[in-house]
Amino acid sequence: MSLKVKFYGGALKKDWGELGGVQILFHDTDADTRFFFDFGQRPDHYNRYYGFPYKPARHSEIEIAKSLALAADFPGIYRLDGQGFRDPRFRKPGIDGIVCSHAHYDHIGEVEKLRPDIKLFYHKHGATLARLWQKLSGRTVNQFLDYVARNALVPNTQGGLKFASGDLATIERAIVELEDEERVKIGNIYGTPYLVDHSLPGATGWIFETSAGKVAVSGDIRFRGRRRGDTEKFIEALHREKIDYFFVEGSLLHFDHQGTEEDVTSAMIDQLKDVAFAAVAYPPRDFDRMTSMYYAAKATGRMLVVDAAQGEYLSKFNGVNGYPKLNDEYIGIYMPKLRYGLIDSEYPQEMVERDYRVWQRHYLDPKRKWDGNKKKVQRVSIQDMKKNQDKFLVYIPANHLVAMLEEIQPKEGSKFIRSHPGPWTKSMEVDEARQIEVLDHYNMLTGPKLDVLNGTQSNITTVHITGHWNKEEYSEVLRELDCLKIMYHTMIPKLSAMYASRRRQIIPQIDDVLIPVRGKQYEF
CATH class of the missing domain: 3.60.15.10 (Ribonuclease Z/Hydroxyacylglutathione hydrolase-like)
Structure with a gap:
């Protein structure tokens, strides 16, 4: 043996x-x-x-x-x-x-x-997540469940050859779902x-x-x-x-570390009291943390506003493991302005859609615009956030922080909360320093102080457990x-x-x- x-x-x-x-x-x-x-x-x-x-x-x-x-x-x-x-x-x-x-x-x-x-x-749930992650990031980037051939040749319209792409270049991997x-x-x-x-x-x-x-x-x-x-x-x-x-x-x-996701929810509820605009950052596919933020937002009369990718994850899992459903009245979606910034303008819908990937476009349906919390898929615009700053808890990743805060112009008493680990490498420390400059500029910086749950020193207000x-x-x-x-x-x-x-x-x-x-x- x-x-x-x-x-x-x-x-x-x-x-x-x-x-x-x-x-x-x-x-x-x-x-x-x-x-x-x-x-x-x-x-x-x-x-x-x-x-x-x-x-x-x-x-x-x-x-x-x-x-x-x-x-x-x-x-x-x-x-x-x-x-x-x-x-x-x-x-x-x-x-x-x-x-x-x-x-x-x-x-x-x-x-x-x-x-x-x-x-x-x-x-089976791991396969579902990996498949959707692949779709949202582009299947040529993260080929977790598909194999996309890079040098496969097929005939072109001129009688010559070209490299295959799309479905012609794609083979499904041998997936066993259990x-x-x-x-x-x-x-x-x-x-x-x-x-x-x-x-x-x-x-x-x-x-x-x-x-x-x-x-x-x-x-x-x-x-x-x-x-x-x-x-x-x-x-x-x-x-x-x-x-x-x-x-x-x-x-x-x-x-040493302690704490539960329920503790995260409780701490967030405390942090959101008497706050104007509230933003949070957490790992983009952390379903447990997203759920904790949902409960905190609901308890404080706010709507948790997530990005389109997180919306797709919530839609696909549709309440599995107690995750919030996409059509919950306390869940909203935002679509950031991209290259041409045409969203929520008078331009034709087909021109607006060109800024977004195919899987994102259904959120642009005018019927999905937020008009007060309702049990349906709801898209919250930047203007909605600016005019109703105390009604939302908004997930903002680092790459959209400046653009979104510039348009929202947070009022006095606003707060940004980090709900993920602090930096542990030099490059991450550089990223944090840059983020601190941004938060300070927009009056969203409430550190340095102790991590709310773990008692360690943090440069940014942090509510996190491992x-x-x-x-x-x-x-x-x-x-x-x-x-x-x-x-x-x-x-x-x-x-x-x-x-x-x-x-x-x-x-x-x-x-x-x-x-x-x-x-x-x-x-x-």
């Missing part, structure tokens, strides 16, 4: 762990089965070589990715657009699939580099996904039945979001199935499991190991906890 495991991302390297960038190769030699658990972009590692907006050219990105260890250097899995989508040396893929724990970029971001006949295993706890065959072994609490729908932990025993992988897991019960069911399954190995993430164990398990929750769960725990997706692996070990030592015994090193193969 032999299970070989190799980390290509998400593990220890030079005394430091790695958050995200998870790429774990499992090879069950007895069952002749190979699969990756997640295939994400390694964000911190990637940023050592590239800064926005620079990135590798399409024609060389795979060789560069392998050379710089941005993605696994493994044969038979990558697209070869110049020679068709298959590597001629490998008629079949070099692996039996990719298990996609959830639709965050640091877990599926490198999938677009893969050949299209590799199976991708998603929970229900919660639906057992599925991967190569010659079986795996079962279990929903876990996370900020977005369809996040899963897994249990695999291998020749070396039962192997569990946590994925990204939380205890203090809106679905703690999902995580508890997964933990119960770990005990019930008597797992032998647990690959477990420890994202944010290196600092939801990831803290060291107390982590220790309580892991010390009850009689199995080998393998640390990954953690900043300080030795710290995670100490909290996970029954022996409670700084350097635990090898039969209790393992700290894997990126690039090294382990055999169980």
Whole structure:
């Protein structure tokens, strides 16, 4: 019996762990089965070589990715657009699939580099989210569920050839969509996904039945979001199935943190009292945080106004997991002015629509204009916000901050609230400094002060919790499991190991906890 495991991302390297960038190769030699658990972009590692907006050219990105260890250097899995989508040396893929724990970029971001006949295993909600994310960003950018050929030639109208585009160039990837706890065959072994609490729908932990025993992988897991019960069911399954190995993430164990999404809602309600115009920033696909903002807005008589992309997400999930519905009277959509700035003008509708992508245009329907909160899809204009500043809580991402505030001209007593982590890199500190200048100019800056929920110093008023398990929750769960725990997706692996070990030592015994090193193969 032999299970070989190799980390290509998400593990220890030079005394430091790695958050995200998870790429774990499992090879069950007895069952002749190979699969990756997640295939994400390694964000911190990637940023050592590239800064926005620079990135590798399409024609060389795979060789560069392998050379710089941005993605696994493994044969038979990558697209070869110049020679068709298959590597001629490998008629079949070099692996039996990719298990996609959830639709965050640091877990599926490198999938677009893969050949299209590799199976991708998603929970159905994860697949729905990834499919919609691909559509909204442009399917040639994030090819999570489709493969768009880059060098495919088709006849043109002059009798020559041209590069195919659109549907002609698109192949649907081999997607396997699963229900919660639906057992599925991967190569010659079986795996079962279990929903876990996370900020977005369809996040899963897994249990695999291998020749070396039962192997569990946590994925990204939380205890203090809106679905703690999902995580508890997964933990119960770990005990019930008597797992032998647990690959477990420890994202944010290196600092103390508490709080729940309900606490976020309560703190936001307090922050919105006696405020004129109110704006908020949070991760664009954080469904739990969007829900918390919805409850806070509703409790204070405001409407949560989100962008068109978030509107599409709410429409697609339509109340799943208790998320607000798009036609709720306390949810509105805004459409920013773009190149020509013709929205809400006297120009013909067809000219206005040219500024917007096809999927956005239905929000421009005059019947959807806001005229007081009603149970329908409602578009709130910039003028509506300017004239009724205390009626809305508006989601404003950094790229629209100046343009929107310039038109709204916030009144005295207005407030901007950050509901995501503060900066942790130098480039993010530069971005924050720029944002502070903008907020100060428009009288929206209410920092520096303590983070409302966590008590740490913040330059901008902040209401945020991580939801990831803290060291107390982590220790309580892991010390009850009689199995080998393998640390990954953690900043300080030795710290995670100490909290996970029954022996409670700084350097635990090898039969209790393992700290894997990126690039090294382990055999169980």
